Amino acid sequence: MPSINENFLKLEKNYLFINIAKKVKAFTEAHPEADIIRMGIGDVTQPIAKCVVEAMKKGADEMGVKETFKGYEDSGAGYDFLKEAVAGYYKSFGVDIPADDIRINDGAKSDCGNIVDIFGDDNVVLITDPAYPVYVDTNLMNGRKVIYADSNEENNFAAMPDENVKCDIIYLCSPNNPTGSVYTKEQLKVWIDYAKKNNAIIIYDSAYEAFITEKDVPRSIFAVEGAKECAIEMCSLSKTAGFTGMRCGYTVIPHELVVKASDGSEVSIAQLWGRREGSKFNGVSYPVQCAAAAVFTEEGQKQTRANIEYYQNNAKVMASTLDELGIKYTGGKNSPYIWLKCPNNMGSWEFFDYLLENANVVGTPGAGFGKNGEGWFRLTAFGDKDRTVEAMERIKKLLSK
Ligand SMILES: *Cc1c(COP(=O)(O)O)cnc(C)c1O
Numbered sequence: 001m002p003s004i005n006e007n008f009l010k011l012e013k014n015y016l017f018i019n020i021a022k023k024v025k026a027f028t029e030a031h032p033e034a035d036i037i038r039m040g041i042g043d044v045t046q047p048i049a050k051c052v053v054e055a056m057k058k059g060a061d062e063m064g065v066k067e068t069f070k071g072y073e074d075s076g077a078g079y080d081f082l083k084e085a086v087a088g089y090y091k092s093f094g095v096d097i098p099a100d101d102i103r104i105n106d107g108a109k110s111d112c113g114n115i116v117d118i119f120g121d122d123n124v125v126l127i128t129d130p131a132y133p134v135y136v137d138t139n140l141m142n143g144r145k146v147i148y149a150d151s152n153e154e155n156n157f158a159a160m161p162d163e164n165v166k167c168d169i170i171y172l173c174s175p176n177n178p179t180g181s182v183y184t185k186e187q188l189k190v191w192i193d194y195a196k197k198n199n200a201i202i203i204y205d206s207a208y209e210a211f212i213t214e215k216d217v218p219r220s221i222f223a224v225e226g227a228k229e230c231a232i233e234m235c236s237l238s239k240t241a242g243f244t245g246m247r248c249g250y251t252v253i254p255h256e257l258v259v260k261a262s263d264g265s266e267v268s269i270a271q272l273w274g275r276r277e278g279s280k281f282n283g284v285s286y287p288v289q290c291a292a293a294a295v296f297t298e299e300g301q302k303q304t305r306a307n308i309e310y311y312q313n314n315a316k317v318m319a320s321t322l323d324e325l326g327i328k329y330t331g332g333k334n335s336p337y338i339w340l341k342c343p344n345n346m347g348s349w350e351f352f353d354y355l356l357e358n359a360n361v362v363g364t365p366g367a368g369f370g371k372n373g374e375g376w377f378r379l380t381a382f383g384d385k386d387r388t389v390e391a392m393e394r395i396k397k398l399l400s401k
Contacts (some may be wrong), residue, residue, distance in 0.1 A: 006080075013167050014135065016368035017041055017225045027356055030305040036390040039379045040362045042337070046241045046310060048301030052294045056246075059290030076283035077274070078104025078250070085296040086250050093219045094217040101254050101270065103277065104135070104292070106284050108207050108236035114136040114280070115203060115232065115251075118272045119150060119169060126167035128159040130178055130369030130376075131203065146296015152372050156191045157181040157330045157339065161194040162298040167388040170195055172221075173205040175212060178378040179339040182217045195230040201257070205247075210308055212334045220252075228254035232269065237337065241295040241304045248284055249329035311336045315381035316386040321392040325399050336381040339366065343399055352380045361396040 020040055028034060034325045062068035073079065083099040089099045105111050116138050129148040139146050147167060149159035157179035161170075171192060174183040183191070195202050204221040212219055221227045236249030243249075253270040263266050276354055284292075294300045319332040329340040342351035348365035354360050355377075364380075366373030381388065 003139065005165075007141050013135055015135070020364065021367075023352070024356065024362055030360070034360045036356075036360045036362060037387050037394075038220055038362045040364045041287060041389060042239075042382065043244050044239060044242045044307075044311075044382050045309040046242055047386060048246070048291075049295070049300060049307070050295070050302055051138075052241065052291045055294035055300075056287045056291035059287035060066075063286060072284045073283040073286075076277060076281055078284065078292075079234070079286075079289050080101070081287045082289045082293045082349070083250075085293045089296045090222070090252075093223070095222045097222060098253055098255070101252055103253070103273070104284055104289060105249050105251060105281070107238060107243075108205065108234045108249040108251075109134055111249065111251045112203070112205060112234050113396060114276070115273065116142055117276050119270070124166065125169045125171070126161075126165070126200075127171045128173070128176075129371060130157075130373035131272045132173055132177050132371065133340070135173075135203075140190055148370070150372055151179060151181065153328070153341070157372075158183055158187060160187065161191060163194070166198055166267070168198070168200050170200055170202045170399060171205070171365065172202055173207070174217075175208040176333035176337075177208065177395060178364065178366065179336060179376075180215070180329075180333075180335035180337040180375065182212065182334045183215045185218050185224050186216075187324060188218060188221055191231060192221075195370055196226065199259075199331060202227075204231050204233045204301045205241055205298055206233055206235045208335055209235060210304075211312065211314070211336055214334055217334055222252065222254070226310040228256040229390070230257070232257070239248055240308065241292075243292070243295075243298075246288055248288050297304070310385065311381045314383060314385060317388055317392055318379060318381060325396060327399070332381070333397070335343050338379045338381065340377050340379065342348065342366075342375050342377050345375070348374055348377055355395070355398075359391070359398045361391045361394060 019095045040326050082104055083102045086102050087097050087099040112134050121142050121144055123144055125144050126149055127135045127146055128151050136146055151157040153158040158181045209219040221231045222235055233252040239241035253273055255270055257269045258266045295304055318338050325338050329338050332338045348367035350395040352365045364378040366376030
């Protein structure tokens, strides 16, 4: 009989969203007439841009013709046409990334979860709390020690490093899921200096970079000096171009990023990761890569920006409702998420029930993202415009009583 990885038994039994789904199901069974508005799960709702769909169809057609058929991709790291398109995209906001430092993947979650493979289990991992659950879970699965940097009301949910704390791997996410908070260039520089002092590597999740509107908020950690020697960046087309059901993302590992093995030899992180991928990953389907490349064309950018603006307008409606009610929140400005303080000192799950029962609106309890999330609540701007307006009207009516 095989033994199992007992670390899995230490994980939370139910993933947050399964708990929420159960509660919503029980409520709808008891109140079949209730018109429920879902602002919980972080999934997009707008269809993919027309020119992107056309590019995918063209790629699919090529697969059916002998002359243009494609089998396995040579490297599995993505076709040059897409890597160059991503490099061009970085250039459009002033960041120089050679195409060879980019790998195409089937979404940021995969790389984010799998990157732990190339690091030793004895590393100390620093994760901001609250956080996207993938960072914590994938490290606990390998039995690593996880420590936390507190994001809270005092620091506007943008945790900063504590000079007295030592660590080897750091996870940062900006714009943040779940809090919608962002790091400025100056704040990221502090993290980079801290990482260098500790010989640590930063894993930087920029899945929401396309939602940034403020000038001093960088779209990439590589917009900040010194990042190429200490950071890996993961991004995805899921939220920026509606690719949650298409599956395509990209990871940047600068060739400058090296560490020392126990025998003192220098090891390139990009090469190590490439070696791992060579054995465990065979690349992303050709039609999807064609679609992804279309996102970065002028027309693709124009059409996908329109969807992002649609969500940004929802966020504005949500933010102005909370302003009116005098409820504290972060996010909304550079992010599709609004992270609000539960009114009347309610707990996260208490407010979840209250909102579901009295406004028939579903959100996400902050406590599901870490201990500092208790008393806070996440609403997403990814919904339908009219439904978002309706939900905010219900919330206004309920909370101004
Ligand atoms: C949605 C999301 C991702 C992207 O996941 P995909 O696997 O690319 O769909 C990555 N990080 C965070 C924080 C997210 O919320």
